[in-house]
Amino acid sequence: MLDWLVAYLLTCAVEIPLVVALVRRLGWAPGSARPLAETVAIAWALQLTHPLLWLVGTPDVARLVAAEVAVTVVEGTALAAWATGPCGADRSRKTWDRAMLVAVVANGSSLALGLLLRLLLA
Numbered sequence: 001m002l003d004w005l006v007a008y009l010l011t012c013a014v015e016i017p018l019v020v021a022l023v024r025r026l027g028w029a030p031g032s033a034r035p036l037a038e039t040v041a042i043a044w045a046l047q048l049t050h051p052l053l054w055l056v057g058t059p060d061v062a063r064l065v066a067a068e069v070a071v072t073v074v075e076g077t078a079l080a081a082w083a084t085g086p087c088g089a090d091r092s093r094k095t096w097d098r099a100m101l102v103a104v105v106a107n108g109s110s111l112a113l114g115l116l117l118r119l120l121l122a
Contacts (some may be wrong), residue, residue: 004054007114012047014110019043022102023079023087030086042082046075046106068111076103 020036020043029035049071056067080099083089 004051007054008047008050010114010117011050011110012044014113015047015106016040016043018106018109019046019079019102022105023083026083026089026098026102028083028087028089030082031088032086038086042079046078046103049074068107072100072103072107075107076100079103 020039023029023039023043028039030038032038053067053071057063076096076099079102080096083095083099084091089095
């Protein structure tokens, strides 16, 4: 359980600030009274995929890649829905592509850091 908690906190520390910075750069801001708070909440909500990924387990590279792709698609889809909903972004392929790119950057960054730390601490 401690291993999962450390991995989860590391993932949150990497991905949440990245997602917030990237979606703000894209101009995706909800029309709520507290847009930054809502954006941080959405970025944190995307982290709900982490326990599922951890439970599935990734004993080999092929399963790790498949699981990361699945998580990225789920998170990118959720970001696209949020962008085109409360943020009012166009319902276009461009918005979908940008949402997927944000998910790829965030997940790729946390995965790369996690693998690097695993190598250094092994």
